[in-house]
Amino acid sequence: MLSKKTKYGLKALTFIARSTDENPVQVSAIAKSEQIPQKFLESILLTLKKSGILGSKKGKHGGYYLRVSPEEILMTEVMRVLEGPIAMVSCVSLNFYEKCDDCADEHACSVNKLMIQVRDSTLNVFRNTTLADLSGQN
Amino acid sequence: MLSKKTKYGLKALTFIARSTDENPVQVSAIAKSEQIPQKFLESILLTLKKSGILGSKKGKHGGYYLRVSPEEILMTEVMRVLEGPIAMVSCVSLNFYEKCDDCADEHACSVNKLMIQVRDSTLNVFRNTTLADLSGQN
């Protein structure tokens, strides 16, 4: 299941992408509009900032903004930052690979084979979807 | 992430599908071969039995067996029994649908749109994979 962190993060990014204002978007505005607990949202946007997807301005009239245009923000990147590995088992993860301890030979493992297919089909979606698609700018 | 329950369950089903023995397959044999805690595996196989995928025979020389041939056992069914919903959010689940409380209009929700695509691409894999594929009988 998708974590609320990811769900809130995606909604927030969509909100920011849709904003036409000159000024950066404030956490309070997003929280109110999207019904997200503000303090929780703060920490999520901070994560997105540290990963380089968002930029921020502190102090009065501060807030968050996209560092690049929505068309350039791929779901692969967003999902990895918010949700972690895209693969359902780490032994088929491209970016977070780890060997299974209970599995001698990966290539002989039936779960491995299945999960590679799931990973690839999911990746195919995320690689072909940008924030612009989410925010309806295409 | 895939739960260990599902991972163990898939491995166990594969093991049973590969068994050429006349007699049903015993939990102890699977546990030993696949390095799965036996008591945990017991409860997993029981779940698979209650769902109708496995049959069982009690008492001495008892064990578990497939109720239909591997080619007829779809991953959609197995995954739903072991892991639950295939969708990442319940508002796009076909078999476990639930409305989001924080979301007024589903069709206007950017997360919803994205997760429908992920669901469909994952379903496409599970609908086209049977236990026979996992156990290498094709």
Add this chain to the structure above:
DNA sequence: TGTAATTCCTATTAAATCGATAGGATTAAT
């Protein structure tokens, strides 16, 4: 220069879930 408004940071908590274990009841073969 002071005050208000905002992001930034750390710690804590409550609840839920997961993985595993324990102990025994029930059933069937020999």
Add this chain to the structure above:
DNA sequence: ATTAATCCTATCGATTTAATAGGAATTACA
């Protein structure tokens, strides 16, 4: 009867998740 297997219920510890709390740092602007 005895043995060996599934079946059933309950519990436990660890981890993760979602959220809250409190305040430090920074900036705009009067």
